[in-house]
Amino acid sequence: MNGKLEGKVVIVTGAAKGIGYALARGCCSEGAAVVLCDVDMESLQKAVSDLKKDDFVCEGKRLDVTVEKDIRAVFSDVFQTYGHIDGLINNAGIASKVGFLESTLSDFEKVIRVNLMSVYLCSREAASYMTEQRKGSIVNIASVAAHNGGGLMGTSLYAASKGAVISFSKGIARELAPFGVRVNSIAPASIDTPMTTVGRNPAEYAATIKKIPLGRRGKPEEVVGPAVLLLSDESSFMVGVTLDVNGGVYMY
Template sequence: MRVDLRGRVALVTGAARGIGFAIAERLGANGARVVVADLNAAQAEAARDRLVAAGIEAMALGADVSDERDVAEMVGCAERSYGAVDILVNNAGMVSTTQVTDTTSADWRRVMAVNLDGVFYCIRAALPGMVARGYGRIVNISSVAGKRGGGLLGGSCYAASKGGVIALTKGVAREAGPFGVTVNAITPALIDTEMTSILPPAGRARVLADMPVGRAGTPADIAAAACFLASDAAAFITGEIMDVDGGFMRD
């Protein structure tokens, strides 16, 4: 599905590779100007160069989403450069597979800081501008682990962080809806990325055996859903938690 995002500015976190890059590429291919944000500034710049080479207007920013000052500067820089952030995709995240009894307080805090605090900081920074303009699209990347409580797709700590993203999505959708801002989340299952490469072969096989489509997802699968939710075609959709999972959560 091709949508028209010309005139829109999209800020994508964790956009240097994997799902984040695929989303940035898809939004840009549909006309958006793209802000490629990533913890690794050099990788963000390399990703920006790939987008520009494909004819997409883009800029790169290094930012740690777990640092609220970094996030405020990131959004401020995007607004100073492009005048607005119309689309915010909160994709930056980290995985943890440790069981709760093996999770240190520092491990717990780091996963929450990146996966949940980061989404909160980014929304808090970008939402006022969207409200002032009467338009905005926020897409949060969660996980089916946030619904299932982890398992092969992440430990309890990871599941809790992604479950928090789901609850935050629904809450902000309620707050922002009257101002022309929609807020939705995507819950992927097994997607072939560097992050999921830590799954042992036997575990991967068990997940795939429970996916009716018979394959792992690709970053492009998630990008297609994110682009739809970021478009005017999804103007009447908010507070939605969209499983993009090959049927994994069919029950």
């Protein structure tokens, strides 16, 4: 039985750990050839090795998503290898716990560069191939912080970057749709990953669970289904949509 992404080539950024790794594995499971990209080469190699043990078609490429020439080189290499690029998941990102009053311009620029500029650069590069193909799907990973101003994952700086990701996704969705390229986003919350748990105050961590109607935190794998849907032909009429994956912690 063919998977929902059979025959597709999907690039996933920030794919070495956490949600990114779960997304890469999920896409592989649905039949896609997956290119995992991350700046952490050691973790990336481990991730690719783990996937290949299950006979998945995948490869890893070290990529700093803020460096334009490196992005261009990676996408060119992927296209030369496979002949097409069908999906992109912009997942790479960083958290920020720096409060607005304590923040510096450097703090703000760092968050914007990694969380937003990378989405612009990678999406633009992917679109250059997808528009020629007249088909493709871009999925941008945002956050509930875009809706509620932040929380466990960060403050106003982080919220601003993720809010911009959703707005940017809608903007390019409108521009790229006439070329057969769909752009959508996912806003997760309360997902257990190394980025959300390492160094966190236990009391603060426990308090977040009380705010979740489901009474538990989510797993990275629970973001996979929505992403696969948006990458697949099953969502062929979904454009500019934001899917919330948050256990009910935020409703609107």
